Amino acid sequence: MKSGEAPEQMIVVEDLHRHFGGFRAVDGVSLEIATGSITGLIGPNGAGKSTLFNVIAGVLPPTSGRVTMDGEDITGLAPHQLFHKGLLRTFQIAHEFPSLTVRENLMVVPAAQSGETLWNAWFRRAAIRAEEAALRERADEVLEFLTIGHLAEERAGNLSGGQKKLLELGRTMMVEAKVVFLDEVGAGVNRTLLNTIGDAIVRLNRERGYTFCVIEHDMDFIARLCDPVIVMAEGKVLARGSAAQIMQNEAVIEAYLGTGLKNRAKGGAA
Ligand SMILES: Nc1ncnc2c1ncn2[C@@H]1O[C@H](COP(=O)(O)OP(=O)(O)O)[C@@H](O)[C@H]1O
Ligand SMILES: [Mg+2]
Structure with missing residues (x-):
């Protein structure tokens, strides 16, 4: 401008x-x-x-x-x-996916938001494995950015309300x-x-x-x-x-x- x-x-x-x-x-x-x-x-x-x-x-x-x-x-x-x-x-x-870990919740975002439901994305975890390394790296960067890197392995359902909000924000960072x-x-x-x-x-x-x-x-x-x-x-x-x-x-x-x-x-x- x-x-x-x-x-x-x-x-x-x-x-x-x-x-x-x-x-x-x-x-x-x-x-x-x-x-x-x-x-x-x-x-x-x-x-x-x-x-x-x-x-x-x-x-x-x-x-x-x-x-x-x-x-x-x-x-x-x-x-x-x-x-x-x-x-x-x-x-x-x-609306986190409670039985997945925090990291996995982020890793399914690109697939889940492309028109599929989270459930479908979850069932497609095998396909997601192909890009797993890149997704995993990105998810960990996002978690560090949000200061919740230590929660990567935690099941999302166990997060506090505030941590779930952070995860929600993190979902927006998995894509451009x-x-x-x-x-x-x-x-x-x-x-x-x-x-x-x-x-x-x-x-x-x-x-x-x-x-x-x-x-x-x-x-x-x-x-x-x-x-x-x-x-x-x-x-x-x-x-x-x-x-x-x-x-x-x-x-x-x-x-x-x-x-x-x-x-x-x-x-x-x-
Ligand atoms: N699906 C719906 N059917 C009928 N009324 C709705 C629906 N969604 C929202 N409303 C009504 O529209 C109004 C505005 O709701 P909402 O947009 O949620 O307000 P806000 O987010 O500002 O609190 C409320 O009176 C709510 O009851
Ligand atoms: Mg409202």
Whole structure:
């Protein structure tokens, strides 16, 4: 980017809708995720954040609207097609393969994400052996990067919630990702692990040029990592700005007081 020019956009969402029957979970969202940014996405539970991620990542078809990546229309492409373009998402609830080791969980990623299910990939372990050495080396690099090298032989099912989130992030590093969507990476994670996750995101952003869009309720985490921050409420974009601007925005405070704190008090992870 030359100085004075507008930033390049990795993702552009135009007037996106996703309705469930008569309910408008995503109700006309337009936003941009600048190339090279770590963009935050916040909002009370039920705001439509995960649904927006699901539509962008091809898990749900949109009711209407358009999504482009690097200027190319990607609306409605399947997750494995997006995966090949370097668009990855992690889930709010980690979906590791519990009986495989941590290292194996990473080694099956390239096959598992190419349109196969994890189960199929697991049954194809014989075929995977052909590329095993290279995959193994890569997996171990990823684990070192994430400071969990000592857990390589552990069954993934035995990891703590926070370690599973790190593993989830690690899955995005087994391939050449361009833009990664992280849904509540910090949910149920202790402060130390949350900092480790944050550090890994920053390093991936700086050293590997990953663009991120991060949903997270922890505002300290968002403020440390994200610029800009986009706020959603009731299916719409409510505000956009720096974390400092967002935290002083009347409409944002109102939205959180109206529904967010109540829902969060119930302890739901919707
Ligand atoms: N598959 C679905 N069918 C019906 N309603 C849904 C479905 N998925 C999400 N919703 C509703 O859409 C709204 C937004 O949900 P979600 O995107 O998960 O919000 P957030 O991630 O911001 O908490 C919620 O009211 C939720 O109940
Ligand atoms: Mg959600």
